[in-house]
Amino acid sequence: MWTAKEESMQRQPIVVAVACQRWAFAHPIRVGRLVPLKRFNRKRRSSARRDTAIVFDGDDTLWLTQRHYDETIQLFISFLSAQGFPRAITRQVFDRIDLANVSKHGFSRERFPRSMVETYRDLLKQRGGKYERAVAARVRMIGRDVFASLPELRPGVRTVLRDLRRGHMLVLLTAGDRLVQRAKIRRLGMARYFDRVVITPLKNAKVMRKVVDDLGIPPCCAMMVGNSLRSDILPAREAGLTAVQILARGWHYDRSVRSTGHLRIRNLQRVPEIARKVLGPNYVG
Numbered sequence: 001m002w003t004a005k006e007e008s009m010q011r012q013p014i015v016v017a018v019a020c021q022r023w024a025f026a027h028p029i030r031v032g033r034l035v036p037l038k039r040f041n042r043k044r045r046s047s048a049r050r051d052t053a054i055v056f057d058g059d060d061t062l063w064l065t066q067r068h069y070d071e072t073i074q075l076f077i078s079f080l081s082a083q084g085f086p087r088a089i090t091r092q093v094f095d096r097i098d099l100a101n102v103s104k105h106g107f108s109r110e111r112f113p114r115s116m117v118e119t120y121r122d123l124l125k126q127r128g129g130k131y132e133r134a135v136a137a138r139v140r141m142i143g144r145d146v147f148a149s150l151p152e153l154r155p156g157v158r159t160v161l162r163d164l165r166r167g168h169m170l171v172l173l174t175a176g177d178r179l180v181q182r183a184k185i186r187r188l189g190m191a192r193y194f195d196r197v198v199i200t201p202l203k204n205a206k207v208m209r210k211v212v213d214d215l216g217i218p219p220c221c222a223m224m225v226g227n228s229l230r231s232d233i234l235p236a237r238e239a240g241l242t243a244v245q246i247l248a249r250g251w252h253y254d255r256s257v258r259s260t261g262h263l264r265i266r267n268l269q270r271v272p273e274i275a276r277k278v279l280g281p282n283y284v285g
Helices: 004-009 038-045 066-082 087-105 111-127 133-148 157-164 178-188 205-215 229-239 268-278
Strands: 014-019 022-025 053-056 169-175 196-200 222-226 242-246 263-265
Touching: 053 205, 066 087, 066 111, 066 133, 087 111, 111 133, 157 268, 169 178, 169 205, 178 196, 196 205, 205 222, 205 229, 222 229, 222 268, 229 242, 242 268, 263 268
Parallel strands: 053 169, 053 222, 169 196, 222 242, 242 263
Antiparallel strands: 014 022, 014 196
16 A cells, blocks of 8 residues: 555656666656766766767657557447447547546556546446446456556667667656556566666656756757657757657557657667767767
């Protein structure tokens, strides 16, 4: 059980300090205050210049999660279809409610199942009918099950990160529920590749500026690599970072925004080449 103090921390960003294959979570603290692990930083300074950084998003950039959400949504729609609700209308209502809930609940683990239950309630109002707790409980369970799925790493992720860390500071900046994100990072073994891991409820330009400021470099010496226009590309450009978009399967949160003037790639293996052109060949030895 969480204490009252721990509950209040759930929506606060946390920062992870990383040392080789061991990593420790700092207590939830203010956005952008990074916790250095001195022994690790001294070791890294001896082999690489430390004046550039590459900030990576996690979900659907380094590992693939949207497919699990899409499959879960289809399961939810099929379940309500068996209850007599039209599939197309269910999808429209869910997209509308879930998008609105991002502004209310962010990327918390309760937002997704909550949106499904609220969709069920909304459909009942439209059609008329009795609210059934058993149906609502099943809907909520369908939504929660998505967090039990282990994402799949993009091909070549580990090789790309090993190449990049020879010459640049690497930061993993991911948004969402801290327990869910922390579990993904641990199960995928990603922490060992990064100097900093930052988990925040939402990403914006302020968060990105703080991440770069606390690394001790100007924004022009940093590059953001992510798939989301709203969460990665637009905030990075506003903060002054070079933005590189990994084209991936998106969701309704990104479909209402547009952006031009940033790099777009489909293959993560192109990032080292882009980094050399944008940030310079920061390799030593």
